[in-house]
Amino acid sequence: MKALTWQGKRSVRVDEVPDPRIQEPTDAVVRITSTAICGSDLHLYEVLGPYLAKGDVLGHEPMGIVEEVGPEVPNLSVGDRVVIPFQVACGRCFMCERGLQTQCETTQVREKGSGAALFGYTSLYGSVPGGQAEYLRVPHADYGPIKVGTELPDERYLFLSDVVPTAWQAVAYADVPAGGTLAVLGLGPVGQMSARIGRHLGFTVVGVDPVPERRAMAERHGVSTIDLTDASGADVAAQLRERTDGRGPDSVVDAVGMEAHGAPEGAVAKAAQSAVGLLPDKVAQKVMETGGIDRLGALRAAISSVRRGGTVSLSGVYGGEADPLPLMTMFDKQIQLRMGQCNVRRWLDDVLPLVEDPADPLGVMDLTTHRLPLSEAPGAYEMFQKKEDGCVKVVLEP
Structure with missing residues (x-):
């Protein structure tokens, strides 16, 4: 079969690889009809x-x-139409029974000290072959796959694999009070959906992003925005306070993560990331596991912006073990900080009716900006990374 394979830094290509097969009695093999770049x-x-x-x-x-x-x-x-959550979970262990599927004790990657195995996401999470391919072997298929109907197009359901439940969890973890204000830093796919979910739940939502097309997309869904290119992180906090009686938003979602731009330490962290990329893998792993390599601009802006006693919710991915955080400020402001990979099935009863609603209240049909064949995936990765051609979300067709 054809599949997108990693070849090196900024290098991916479509190769012929062996077809997946049933290896365990709880496996399934799925023919992929749509798969997105996250x-x-x-x-x-x-x-x-x-x-x-x-x-x-x-x-x-x-x-x-x-x-x-x-x-x-x-x-x-055979013949069922399914969405595959991004984590591999058993559904029966202590963690799964408590709605913490990303901590599944059956698939935890203990040799790396990591949580549940993830599709297509490094040796840290089990090196499980991913879904940017013509076919996918799905372990624990007796629990993981989400069976969906046949009447609606793929885009109605595809984002149940990650984006919609991840955004729902981000907003749930943000603990916005009734009638409160939610700021969303980063208006990529998860930020877009977090902002829309906030609006759906009745909150005032402000989105922050440097890319005009992303701000325009959010504004179509009733979200007011701030242009990050007009402000440093400190100025973002000042603008958010101006919109919230001088206090700051009740809650902030950081939907950016480790590659945030614009912070004073951003150039240093970018240099650290580049340097790590030049090291042999074993050495680089050790540096990443013991060093502070993240660009923390978005996180620092979130901590600075949120009102005293508010909540910061992290949905963006961070990778450094020794990143410096402003703990004095966090303590002084009595900030709650919640984070983690999304527990997809925990939120399914909340989000499935919304994506199937004919009114499309979350606008899942207004998220994909590029639909391309799998053969064009290498160019799509480059376009998405560089935020070219108004790219917000790419869906690939194997």
């Missing part, structure tokens, strides 16, 4: 190469048609 994939493209090997198959936002099922998968049949 902002987290850009971390693999740029920063997290030390945890990848040439030929690793990328992608963790797929959906498709069941082609084969193992003998212990009673919930699926």
Whole structure:
């Protein structure tokens, strides 16, 4: 089959790789009909190469048609249409029973000290082949896949794999009070959806991003915006306070993560990320696991912006173990800080009715800006990273 494989920093290509097959009785094989590029994939493209090997198959936002099922998968049949959550979880362990599927004790990558295995996402998370491919082997298919209908187009359902539940969790973790104000830093796919969910739940929402097309998309959904290019992180906080009676928003979602731009330490962190990329993998892994390599502009802006007693919710991915945080400010302001990979199935009952609603209240049909064949994935990665051609979300068709 054809699949998108990692070849090195800023280098991916479509290769012929072996077809997946049933290996365990709870496996399924799914023919992929749509698969998206996630902002987290850009971390693999740029920063997290030390945890990848040439030929690793990328992608963790797929959906498709069941082609084969193992003998212990009673919930699926050949021909079913399914969305695949990005984590691999068993549904039965201590963590899964508590709605913490990304901490699944059955698939935890203990040798790396990591949580549940993820599709297409480095040796830190199990080196499980990903879904930017024609076919995908799905472990624990007796629990993971989400069976959906056949009447609606793929875009209605595809983002259940990651974007919509991740944004829902980000807003839930933000703990916005009734009638409160939510700021969303970063208006990529998760930021877009977080802002829309905030509006859907009745909050006042302000989005911050440097890219005009992203701000315009958010504004179409009733979100007021701030142009990050007109302000430093400190000025963003000042502008947010001006809009909130001088206090700052009740809650802030950081939907940016490790590659944030604009902070004073950003150039240093960017240099550190570049330097790590030049080291042998084993050495680079050690540096990443013991050093502060993240660009913390968005996180520092979130901490500075949020009102005293407010909540900061992190949905952007961070990778450094020793990043310096302004703990004195966090303590003084009594800030709550919540974070983590999304527990997709925990939020399914909340989000599935919304994506199936004919009114499309979250605007899932207004998120994809580029639909391309899998063969054009290398160029799509470059376009998405450089934010060219108004690119917000790319969906690939194998």
